[in-house]
Amino acid sequence: MNQSKQTPSAAPETWGCKTDDLLTIYGVFRHGLGKAADLIRGAKPADRERVEFVSNHLKELLQALHNHHQLEDILWWDRLKQRAPESTPVVERMISAHEQVALLIEEVQGKLAQWVKSPQDKEELLSRLAHLNEVLFTHLKDEETYIMPLAAKVLTQKEWDEAHSIGMNEIPKNRMLVQLGYLLQCSPTPQLRQEVLDSLPGFVKLLYRLNGKKKFEKEWEKLYGEKPR
Ligand SMILES: [Fe+2]
Missing domain, CATH: 1.20.120.520 (nmb1532 protein domain like)
Structure with missing residues (x-):
């Protein structure tokens, strides 16, 4: 840093x-x-x-x-x-x-x-x-x-x-969207999860929907043997 x-x-x-x-x-x-x-x-x-x-x-x-x-x-x-x-x-x-x-x-x-x-x-x-x-x-x-x-x-x-x-x-660029997935998944309340989503620029939300979400879900399932919520 x-x-x-x-x-x-x-x-x-x-x-x-x-x-x-x-x-x-x-x-x-x-x-x-x-x-x-x-x-x-x-x-x-x-x-x-x-x-x-x-x-x-x-x-x-x-x-x-x-x-x-x-x-x-x-x-x-x-x-x-x-x-x-x-x-x-x-x-x-x-x-x-x-x-x-x-x-x-x-x-x-x-x-x-x-x-x-x-x-x-x-x-x-x-x-x-x-x-x-x-x-x-x-x-x-x-x-x-x-x-x-x-x-x-x-x-x-x-x-x-x-x-x-x-x-x-x-955060390395190729991990940013996947790490966003962890942040959303581990938000302690639905309201905090929504606050994360609301804080994102539109293009990041779009990229996450198009690409990051699937990557994150696959990784989470591989780690824990169950689908994220
Ligand atoms: Fe601390």
Whole structure:
């Protein structure tokens, strides 16, 4: 990511934003990582193609999580501390959770690479993954409880939306529509799903209908053995 640290500058009268779209992104992490152990256990060591397929899916998910956290680090923490100094201890807690998650992501990535080479050895991978999920899911809840309402008060909508536009640019072009499928599928409520659809430019919606949706559905079915909703 080639993004310099942002300096807080928006005037207080422009503060205030809608933050619930974050729950949709968290829906993807919660679902994907929550199901990861089942996928790993279910992949027969002799089925190299399946092991690689599951590993690639999880690598993509971990990369997305890493990118998402980097954006939070760059775009949120300084602004929140500056505009709501009383939130500093909470923000520091988020920063240290991110550091812990970053280390665990690296560990799981390393274990995934080992698993692909030696698919019968999956216990260490499963153990590191369980640790990652424990720390991550606690952290996501923490952000929902403390950071979302705080950001809703002191960040501008433009600042909040910046994370999406930068995040979108980090997704490889050939995966963008498929990842959109995961976002729609893992939206925690129909209303949030609709908000994702409403936020898309018309041509993206069209491309998704024409091409992305089928690709996503095929991939989801291959992963989980059932059709998406
Ligand atoms: Fe976070």
